[in-house]
Amino acid sequence: MSNDILVIAEHLGGKVADISYEMVGKAKELAAAWGGQAIAVMLGSGMAEQAGTFASDATLYVDDPALAEFNPEAYGRVVAALVEEKSPRLVMFGSTSVGMDLAAWLSVKKDMPCVAYVNDLTVEDGELVATAQIYGGKMAAQCVPQGDAAVVSVMAGAFPADAGRGSTAAEQIASPADLSDLKVRFVQMIMPEAGDVDITAEEKLVAIGRGIGSEDNIELAQELAEALGAELAASRPITDAGWLPKTRQVGKSGVTVKPKLYLMLGISGAPEHLEGMKDAELIIAINTDENAPIFDVAHYGATQDLFDVAEAMLEALE
Amino acid sequence: MNIVVAIKHVPSTADELELNDDGTNLDFDEVDFVLNEFDEHAIEQAVLVKEAAGGEVTVVGVDVIEELDGVLHTALAKGADKAAKIVGDIEPPINSHTHARWLADAIGEMGPDLVLTGVQAVDDLDGQIGPMLAAHLDMPYVGVVTGVSASNGSVTVHKEYPGGVMAEFEVSLPAVIGVQAAEKPPRYAPISKIRQMAKSAEIEEIDADEDFEYEGCELRQMAKPVSAGHAEMLEGDAEEVAEKIIALLEDRGLL
Ligand SMILES: Cc1cc2nc3c(=O)[nH]c(=O)nc-3n(C[C@H](O)[C@H](O)[C@H](O)COP(=O)(O)OP(=O)(O)OC[C@H]3O[C@@H](n4cnc5c(N)ncnc54)[C@H](O)[C@@H]3O)c2cc1C
Numbered sequence: 412m413s414n415d416i417l418v419i420a421e422h423l424g425g426k427v428a429d430i431s432y433e434m435v436g437k438a439k440e441l442a443a444a445w446g447g448q449a450i451a452v453m454l455g456s457g458m459a460e461q462a463g464t465f466a467s468d469a470t471l472y473v474d475d476p477a478l479a480e481f482n483p484e485a486y487g488r489v490v491a492a493l494v495e496e497k498s499p500r501l502v503m504f505g506s507t508s509v510g511m512d513l514a515a516w517l518s519v520k521k522d523m524p525c526v527a528y529v530n531d532l533t534v535e536d537g538e539l540v541a542t543a544q545i546y547g548g549k550m551a552a553q554c555v556p557q558g559d560a561a562v563v564s565v566m567a568g569a570f571p572a573d574a575g576r577g578s579t580a581a582e583q584i585a586s587p588a589d590l591s592d593l594k595v596r597f598v599q600m601i602m603p604e605a606g607d608v609d610i611t612a613e614e615k616l617v618a619i620g621r622g623i624g625s626e627d628n629i630e631l632a633q634e635l636a637e638a639l640g641a642e643l644a645a646s647r648p649i650t651d652a653g654w655l656p657k658t659r660q661v662g663k664s665g666v667t668v669k670p671k672l673y674l675m676l677g678i679s680g681a682p683e684h685l686e687g688m689k690d691a692e693l694i695i696a697i698n699t700d701e702n703a704p705i706f707d708v709a710h711y712g713a714t715q716d717l718f719d720v721a722e723a724m725l726e727a728l729e
Numbered sequence: 730m731n732i733v734v735a736i737k738h739v740p741s742t743a744d745e746l747e748l749n750d751d752g753t754n755l756d757f758d759e760v761d762f763v764l765n766e767f768d769e770h771a772i773e774q775a776v777l778v779k780e781a782a783g784g785e786v787t788v789v790g791v792d793v794i795e796e797l798d799g800v801l802h803t804a805l806a807k808g809a810d811k812a813a814k815i816v817g818d819i820e821p822p823i824n825s826h827t828h829a830r831w832l833a834d835a836i837g838e839m840g841p842d843l844v845l846t847g848v849q850a851v852d853d854l855d856g857q858i859g860p861m862l863a864a865h866l867d868m869p870y871v872g873v874v875t876g877v878s879a880s881n882g883s884v885t886v887h888k889e890y891p892g893g894v895m896a897e898f899e900v901s902l903p904a905v906i907g908v909q910a911a912e913k914p915p916r917y918a919p920i921s922k923i924r925q926m927a928k929s930a931e932i933e934e935i936d937a938d939e940d941f942e943y944e945g946c947e948l949r950q951m952a953k954p955v956s957a958g959h960a961e962m963l964e965g966d967a968e969e970v971a972e973k974i975i976a977l978l979e980d981r982g983l984l
Contacts, residue, residue: 423891423894480896482898483871483872507891508873511907512871513860514857514860515825515829515853515855515856515857515858515859515860515861516860516861518826518855518856518945519826519860519861523945524945525856525945526946527849527853527855528853543854545851545852545854546742546755547851548954549746550952550953550954551951551952551953552950552951553949555946556945564856594868594869594900595871595898595900595901598885598896598897598899599896600894600897601896603893639978639984640984651910657893658893663891664873664890664891665891665893666893667891671981671983672983679742693983694960707959708958708960711963711977712960712962712963713962714962715967719966720967720971723968723970724974724975726971727972727975
């Protein structure tokens with residue numbers, strides 16, 4: 412085993428995702444504590460330039476047409492081969508659409524323990540201590556992966572990206588694994604439909620979550636939004652149910668917003684939602700559960716029934 | 730097509746979560762268990778695939794607190810054809826690696842063409858079970874999927890990226906797919922139908938390999954997260970809270 416850390420970088424549409432820099436910055440700190448190297452690993456095709464943008468101790472760039480777009484099977488084969496070759500002490504993935512396909516898979520394939528939903532990593536007496544946010548962000552679990560090597564998947568936004576940006580020259584290599592006969596084949600990218608309001612451009616948003624209860628109740632939230640001169644945004648369950656269009660979804664798989672006002676009605680504050688709104692200038696949350704994680708992030712909160720507050724606000728605004 | 734849905738019974742996060750005395754995990758006597766919300770989508774997606782392409786849907790899960798029957802009866806009422814539970818001397822917490830090993834043992838015997846499971850669960854501390862199932866069963870895996878359609882020997886899936894961008898993949902079967910959301914909101918099962926299933930349905934029991942032990946992570950501590958800050962709470966009844974919010978907005982020139 413080496414004391415090195417492999418950071419599996421991600422990119423979409425030719426752009427390196429911030430999570431990659433966030434992980435590299437942290438990896439440097441951990442590798443220094445172990446006397447190893449933080450090695451950024453980029454998989455792609457024609458991405459040599461972007462591969463040179465990390466502050467890593469070393470960067471490996473695996474160039475192959477089969478890696479042009481993310482493909483969990485192709486990526487998995489390459490990462491497994493690199494792990495075989497380098498015996499890293501730690502492999503870091505993003506807790507993202509990319510990393511979530513690979514981390515647990517690698518854990519079983521290579522018999523390395525895995526910690527998911529990680530938002531802090533430290534080295535204590537040489538041991539890795541990973542803190543994970545589980546139960547929808549309601550609990551923080553501290554674990555120590557056993558054995559010589561581990562896999563983690565890291566939450567977006569857990570570490571500063573700037574610490575991982577730099578200009579380490581990447582070593583370009585051919586794929587260490589055979590990428591023919593793939594059972595998973597990338598067909599095409601599908602871009603979101605435009606047309607609806609762009610909530611990322613709005614100054615005021617009233618965001619509704621599962622607490623709204625039923626589609627009929629959306630009208631009340633809509634009236635409140637209008638009275639405030641705001642637009643409606645939503646958590647995922649609302650758009651999944653088809654009660655509001657997908658374009659209104661804030662969070663990990665929706666959009667990231669930074670409005671002057673983000674008034675939240677019946678949203679618990681799951682990590683995937685927080686990813687998309689935690690930098691809003693003024694966050695006010697109405698939730699009946701005093702322990703809802705959103706109250707750790709909101710600037711103001713009230714443990715109230717959202718319907719009572721919405722109606723009282725409407726009345727007061729008239 | 731032989732479709733298997735792997736499900737997980739998980740602590741409900743709707744209520745307050747109590748910790749055990751030494752602060753290393755939840756107090757499992759005090760928590761309610763519910764079906765992982767993404768598994769509900771996996772069940773719906775399985776039934777949609779069956780309705781479009783034909784076949785049979787089997788739902789299987791580990792009976793963590795011996796209350797899985799209700800979940801399985803509901804799945805049958807929604808259109809699944811068979812149900813199975815993994816039983817034994819089982820007590821929570823059962824980590825994801827153990828879940829995945831037991832589920833893979835059971836599913837391997839079922840000879841599936843397509844395995845669907847929820848993309849993640851709130852208690853996946855040691856990783857998500859979908860990719861682990863794929864590793865055990867030596868099948869390809871694609872997760873964070875919001876639509877699955879089948880046509881001879883393969884499925885076409887849509888995988889979500891941030892900002893509403895999706896990638897379309899074609900995946901040769903057999904395969905494991907991690908479902909984020911079904912193409913349609915999960916259907917509602919009438920209580921009468923669930924009752925009928927509870928009376929008539931047969932749930933296959935599969936023995937857990939109790940010798941399997943995963944000790945990959947030493948859980949040192951569990952606690953409510955220490956946050957950098959906490960919201961300033963607006964006290965009073967709904968009218969007072971409403972007035973305070975409006976005052977805040979006026980102060981900031983937002984009204
Ligand atoms: C890969 C992936 C990507 C995801 N991407 C996103 C994303 O982009 N955006 C997103 O939002 N989620 C996303 N999720 C889902 C996320 O994990 C949560 O499931 C979701 O955010 C929960 O939404 P919610 O807060 O509305 O619902 P819940 O967590 O069910 O919370 C509802 C809240 O309403 C409160 N409530 C109930 N009734 C009332 C009432 N009458 N008055 C006041 N409060 C009430 C409850 O106390 C509770 O806190 C993603 C998940 C995965 C796995």
